Amino acid sequence: MTQPLLEVRGVSKAFGKVQANKDLSIHVNPGEIVALLGENGAGKSTLVKQIFGLINPDDGEIIVKGDSTPIKDPSDAISRGIGMVHQHFQLVPVMTVAENIILGNEPRKGLKLDIDGAREMVRRISDQYGLEVDPDAEIEDLPVGTQQRVEILKALSRSVDLLILDEPTAVLTPQETDELLDVMKSLAANGTSIVFITHKLREVLAVADRVYVLRDGELAGEVLARETDQAGLALLMVGREVVLRVDKGEPHVGEEVLKVEDLVVLDDRRLKAVNGMNVSVRTGEIVGVAGVEGNGQREFVEAIAGMRPVVSGRITLSQTDDITTAQPHHVHAAGVGHIPEDREKHGLVAGYSIADNLVLNRFDEPEFSARGIRNFAARDENAEVLVEKFDIRTASIGSSAASLSGGNKQKVVVARELSAEPKLLLAAQPTRGVDVGSIEFIHNQIVAARDAGAGVLLVSAELDEILSLADRIVVMHAGHVVAEMPAKDADRQLIGRLMAGGN
Amino acid sequence: MRYFNAHRKGLIALALVTIGFYAFYFISPIKATSMLESSWRFAIPLVLAAMVGVIGERSGVVNIGIEGQMLTAAFAGFFGAALTGSLLVGAVAGVIAGIVMGAFLAWTTVKWQLDQIIAGVVLNIVAAGVTSFYYKQGYTLPALMPKFEVPILSQIPLIGPVFFNRGVFALAALVLVFVIQYMLFSTRWGLRTRAIGEYPNAADTSGIDVIKMRLINVTLAGGLAGMAGAYLSMEAAGTFERGFTAGRGFLALAIMIFGAWYPNRVMAAALFFGFASATASQLQIDKVVDIPQQFINMLPFVMTLIVLSVAAGRVRPPAAAGTPFVKGSA
Numbered sequence: 001m002t003q004p005l006l007e008v009r010g011v012s013k014a015f016g017k018v019q020a021n022k023d024l025s026i027h028v029n030p031g032e033i034v035a036l037l038g039e040n041g042a043g044k045s046t047l048v049k050q051i052f053g054l055i056n057p058d059d060g061e062i063i064v065k066g067d068s069t070p071i072k073d074p075s076d077a078i079s080r081g082i083g084m085v086h087q088h089f090q091l092v093p094v095m096t097v098a099e100n101i102i103l104g105n106e107p108r109k110g111l112k113l114d115i116d117g118a119r120e121m122v123r124r125i126s127d128q129y130g131l132e133v134d135p136d137a138e139i140e141d142l143p144v145g146t147q148q149r150v151e152i153l154k155a156l157s158r159s160v161d162l163l164i165l166d167e168p169t170a171v172l173t174p175q176e177t178d179e180l181l182d183v184m185k186s187l188a189a190n191g192t193s194i195v196f197i198t199h200k201l202r203e204v205l206a207v208a209d210r211v212y213v214l215r216d217g218e219l220a221g222e223v224l225a226r227e228t229d230q231a232g233l234a235l236l237m238v239g240r241e242v243v244l245r246v247d248k249g250e251p252h253v254g255e256e257v258l259k260v261e262d263l264v265v266l267d268d269r270r271l272k273a274v275n276g277m278n279v280s281v282r283t284g285e286i287v288g289v290a291g292v293e294g295n296g297q298r299e300f301v302e303a304i305a306g307m308r309p310v311v312s313g314r315i316t317l318s319q320t321d322d323i324t325t326a327q328p329h330h331v332h333a334a335g336v337g338h339i340p341e342d343r344e345k346h347g348l349v350a351g352y353s354i355a356d357n358l359v360l361n362r363f364d365e366p367e368f369s370a371r372g373i374r375n376f377a378a379r380d381e382n383a384e385v386l387v388e389k390f391d392i393r394t395a396s397i398g399s400s401a402a403s404l405s406g407g408n409k410q411k412v413v414v415a416r417e418l419s420a421e422p423k424l425l426l427a428a429q430p431t432r433g434v435d436v437g438s439i440e441f442i443h444n445q446i447v448a449a450r451d452a453g454a455g456v457l458l459v460s461a462e463l464d465e466i467l468s469l470a471d472r473i474v475v476m477h478a479g480h481v482v483a484e485m486p487a488k489d490a491d492r493q494l495i496g497r498l499m500a501g502g503n
Numbered sequence: 504m505r506y507f508n509a510h511r512k513g514l515i516a517l518a519l520v521t522i523g524f525y526a527f528y529f530i531s532p533i534k535a536t537s538m539l540e541s542s543w544r545f546a547i548p549l550v551l552a553a554m555v556g557v558i559g560e561r562s563g564v565v566n567i568g569i570e571g572q573m574l575t576a577a578f579a580g581f582f583g584a585a586l587t588g589s590l591l592v593g594a595v596a597g598v599i600a601g602i603v604m605g606a607f608l609a610w611t612t613v614k615w616q617l618d619q620i621i622a623g624v625v626l627n628i629v630a631a632g633v634t635s636f637y638y639k640q641g642y643t644l645p646a647l648m649p650k651f652e653v654p655i656l657s658q659i660p661l662i663g664p665v666f667f668n669r670g671v672f673a674l675a676a677l678v679l680v681f682v683i684q685y686m687l688f689s690t691r692w693g694l695r696t697r698a699i700g701e702y703p704n705a706a707d708t709s710g711i712d713v714i715k716m717r718l719i720n721v722t723l724a725g726g727l728a729g730m731a732g733a734y735l736s737m738e739a740a741g742t743f744e745r746g747f748t749a750g751r752g753f754l755a756l757a758i759m760i761f762g763a764w765y766p767n768r769v770m771a772a773a774l775f776f777g778f779a780s781a782t783a784s785q786l787q788i789d790k791v792v793d794i795p796q797q798f799i800n801m802l803p804f805v806m807t808l809i810v811l812s813v814a815a816g817r818v819r820p821p822a823a824a825g826t827p828f829v830k831g832s833a
């Protein structure tokens with residue numbers, strides 16, 4: 001047998017009381033694609049961060065091409081041929097694509113940066129892998145999918161033998177995902193080894209050769225991808241059968257809870273992102289907004305939540321309450337819950353404790369404070385209940401939100417918004433980055449909120465999520481609704497065509 | 504051509520101002536020269552000091568201790584020269600004092616992650632205390648720092664005598680504006696410096712040693728504060744008193760913001776401040792208006808208030824300025 005390219009032997013890592021990795025051993029052969037699966041907080045990111053030298057193991061060895069000297073830091077990892085695409089983008093927002101790609105490995109002419117050379121290089125690798133980017137665009141102007149492409153190009157720009165991809169597909173559209181999977185296959189065919197983290201079992205089965213499953217920081221299993229299926233993987237991950245389909249009864253539809261009329265909203269570049277949007281949501285139903293990301297969904301939800309000014313049109317709650325110009329606080333007080341698309345930016349305060357984050361928009365309500373003085377006992381009690389109910393994996397309710405794994409952050413936001421028992425729930429990408437077990441749980445919670453009489457507006461880039469959760473589907477394209485249908489009549493192919501702007 | 508397109512607004516403004524000033528020079532050569540001269544004299548220490556702030560914040564470290572760094576350097580320069588009788592010793596002492604103060608800020612905030620504002624305040628208090636305590640009356644410099652006439656350039660009418668017939672620190676200020684501008688935007692050091700000040704985690708994952716780079720940048724930037732201080736005591740005034748820098752370190756921070764963290768714009772901003780105060784003085788000399796001298800002296804600070812309230816929300820500071828970098832927190 002050939003020598004493995006990467007060998008991890010008995011690695012352990014603790015953060016305070018949390019044992020994120022326990023005596024883990026894995027190996028990756030040259031040209032092999034290995035998937036790492038596991039629930040949120042299982043320790044996947046922790047493991048790969050150690051391989052990339054971002055954090056150092058407490059115990060154990062990481063051997064790259066037979067060399068067992070510890071990997072000190074990322075520059076050490078890079079020099080040994082390891083590249084990584086991070087779960088949270090590691091790009092400088094105010095710099096251009098080319099500048100970001102060369103950062104840390106800059107071509108120079110004498111003392112001067114060779115920016116022309118950098119542009120050339122970006123064009124060349126972008127052609128080579130079929131990942132299209134404009135080298136001169138600034139990162140902050142780019143949609144997340146393109147930013148992800150830049151991340152990948154950046155890793156590929158330094159000849160890598162081992163490429164680590166930590167949830168690269170969480171923010172990609174299905175088409176972009178397929179493109180990425182193709183790139184991965186062709187890289188592997190050319191001898192590059194890949195460690196791939198994802199929560200989407202379909203992707204694992206599509207590209208991986210071998211799968212490691214982590215549970216609570218330990219290795220829970222190892223299987224060959226061709227010898228398993230989605231249900232088998234889910235069972236290994238969660239330790240029980242997972243229902244991949246949502247079980248829900250007939251909706252009991254009541255009065256109109258949200259009416260949006262002729263809405264026009266601008267995006268950050270001051271272009272009309274939402275252009276003549278009309279939607280109505282009634283109590284007891286889930287309306288799914290399907291659409292390719294970047295067709296105004298984000299601006300649409302933000303306008304309802306009061307986070308973005310409305311240019312024209314009207315937003316009415318429960319037929320009488322005009323919230324077109326209301327501030328987020330008032331929208332919340334009027335009974336609207338909001339699971340924002342960008343949890344890091346709009347959903348959480350990273351430095352606050354989990355307990356505080358769970359009452360972030362309600363700390364001043366009578367339940368949690370009296371005469372301007374906060375009731376910490378009530379806050380902690382609330383936190384204990386929600387952490388238990390939503391299975392948020394954390395050392396304590398006093399830990400900062402920043403210490404949570406990606407999926408657990410999402411659960412904090414979902415728990416907070418659902419626990420307020422909103423009459424209208426705006427759910428934007430509610431299961432992004434969440435493991436299959438938790439997706440099932442969050443879906444059930446959303447259905448329960450519906451059955452308790454809430455209206456739900458669900459925006460998701462996952463067509464599967466829309467198809468399995470929604471009672472009614474609207475397709476959004478270029479800032480307005482292009483089609484509407486009851487979910488039971490929905491046809492996957494047709495919706496796909498409508499999303500792309502066809503008919 | 505690409506250069507012109509990218510900097511069109513700035514270049515046009517520069518051309519208009521130059522034409523305007525030469526028109527003024529044509530009408531009244533003496534007055535134009537003296538006003539430009541006092542504008543630049545006012546601007547020199549501010550330019551140097553503001554660049555300390557630019558390099559610090561571009562690297563992610565807020566430096567409100569520039570005032571203290573300058574004060575210490577002015578003190579060290581003056582007494583270094585006065586006690587040894589050597590201007591060279593004084594000049595070197597001034598710059599080293601600035602670097603030492605820079606190192607203090609760097610190690611406390613970057614290495615030990617002390618709050619950057621608190622560290623800056625400490626710097627200012629320590630500097631004020633030490634320089635007052637050891638201050639002694641009755642010393643004089645052997646001479647003012649000598650002037651150098653830059654060949655050819657100093658022969659240009661108007662700008663020649665104003666900019667190119669100066670002492671070393673003033674000439675250094677002029678050259679360093681362009682050097683640092685170039686370094687920040689056209690070299691590897693600049694790209695990395697901007698990255699560690701905007702999003703240090705991205706730099707870290709790209710294999711850049713954020714901590715080391717911040718330590719070096721903040722420490723060496725102290726040398727610029729050293730030049731600013733030594734300029735004031737050894738080149739401009741030739742004296743030293745308690746509280747000698749008189750708030751220029753804070754004014755420099757306003758100019759840094761007005762200049763949007765770009766060295767060349769910082770120079771323009773400093774000259775603009777200088778020109779405003781020169782205009783006020785000139786109006787008084789010409790008896791056009793009769794305002795007490797105190798109000799004239801207040802002008803830069805009033806302008807600071809106005810500028811900052813206008814600039815607030817329009818310019819964007821480096822995103823990570825003010826936050827310590829903790830490894831592995833991404």
Ligand SMILES: Nc1ncnc2c1ncn2[C@@H]1O[C@H](COP(=O)(O)OP(=O)(O)OP(=O)(O)O)[C@@H](O)[C@H]1O
Binds near residue numbers: 433
């Ligand atoms: N810097 C940190 N400080 C404290 N705890 C941490 C830190 N980083 C991770 N943890 C904890 O370690 C555990 C493993 O986290 P990790 O990020 O590796 O999970 P993951 O498998 O990548 O999950 P996800 O799928 O949600 O991204 C979690 O319980 C998390 O809260």
Ligand SMILES: [Mg+2]
Binds near residue numbers: 045046166406
């Ligand atoms: Mg992770």
